[in-house]
Amino acid sequence: MIEQNVEDRLCDGVKALGGEVRKAKWIGRNHAPDRRVMHPKRCVWVECKAPKKGPRPGQLREHNRMRALGEDVVVLATYEEVDAFLETLK
Numbered sequence: 001m002i003e004q005n006v007e008d009r010l011c012d013g014v015k016a017l018g019g020e021v022r023k024a025k026w027i028g029r030n031h032a033p034d035r036r037v038m039h040p041k042r043c044v045w046v047e048c049k050a051p052k053k054g055p056r057p058g059q060l061r062e063h064n065r066m067r068a069l070g071e072d073v074v075v076l077a078t079y080e081e082v083d084a085f086l087e088t089l090k
Contacts, residue, residue: 003050009079010048013086014039031058033073039089049077
């Protein structure tokens with residue numbers, strides 16, 4: 001499985017639950033999450049990773065900066081993690 005598989009499962013699942021997903025491009029900002037999930041129950045930044053691959057140190061720093069400012073940021077690297085996240089939208 002690759003990162004794209006995780007992203008596809010996330011996007012399909014969010015859409016099935018009535019939400020939307022946007023791919024984000026950060027101009028002049030490195031290491032920020034690559035997806036924005038929008039759903040009536042929760043809006044969250046999502047970093048998708050391939051299984052057994054965690055966020056890089058720069059990504060961890062950026063995620064922590066965003067969380068400190070009140071943003072919801074999650075990292076998903078397996079189908080099980082995606083499915084658990086989707087449960088929070090039900």
